[in-house]
Amino acid sequence: MILAVASLTVALIAVAVAAVVVTSKDSLTLQAAQRECRTALEREANRRAGRAGPDGILVSLTEVELQEAWQTDSGFAVNGTARYTLTSALLPQVNQSVGLTCEATSVDGQVLTTVKNRL
Numbered sequence: 001m002i003l004a005v006a007s008l009t010v011a012l013i014a015v016a017v018a019a020v021v022v023t024s025k026d027s028l029t030l031q032a033a034q035r036e037c038r039t040a041l042e043r044e045a046n047r048r049a050g051r052a053g054p055d056g057i058l059v060s061l062t063e064v065e066l067q068e069a070w071q072t073d074s075g076f077a078v079n080g081t082a083r084y085t086l087t088s089a090l091l092p093q094v095n096q097s098v099g100l101t102c103e104a105t106s107v108d109g110q111v112l113t114t115v116k117n118r119l
Contacts, residue, residue, distance in 0.1 A: 028075050028104060028106040028111060030069060030076060032104075032111065033069065033075060033076035033078060033104035033111070034066060034078055036104050036111045036113050037066070037069075037076075037080065037102035037104055037115075038064065038066055039113075040104075040113035040114075041064050041066075041078075041080045041082065041102055041115060044082075044115040045064055045082035045084075045098075045100070048098075049061045049084060055088075056088055056089060057086055057087065057088045058086070058088070059084055059085075059086055060084060060087065061082060061083070062083045062084060062085050063083040064080055064081070064082050064083075065080060065081045065083070066078055066079075066080045067080055067081065072103065074103075074105045075103065075104050075105035075106060076104050077101060077102065077103045077104070078101070078102045079099065079100070079101050079102075079118055080099075080100050080101075080102065081097050081098070081099055081100070082097065082098050082100060083096070083097045084096045084097065084098075098117065099117065099118035100116070100117060101115070101117075102114070
């Protein structure tokens with residue numbers, strides 16, 4: 001009798017844990033979207049900085065700032081700004097920034113992000 005109760009208890013705990021994992025894995029939170037979008041925005045900003053032209057201008061990413069975030073039909077969107085410093089041997093340093101928008105969605109428990117210029 002005790003063995004049957006113990007087996008039932010273990011089975012119920014296993015089902016409860018599985019349900020929690022599936023629920024949390026498929027649900028995207030605002031905080032998770034912001035975290036994933038920060039990484040995606042930094043990656044995109046660094047990629048763009050690496051595409052500097054051959055004209056001797058060094059492009060350095062100085063900061064990625066997250067701004068407003070909101071829920072969309074398919075997940076979340078986060079606005080951000082990437083700030084750069086442009087350096088040249090002939091000119092003083094120039095600070096520039098570009099506004100970006102990241103969209104984060106959850107597909108089969110994986111967070112997918114896309115980054116584009118903010119209009």
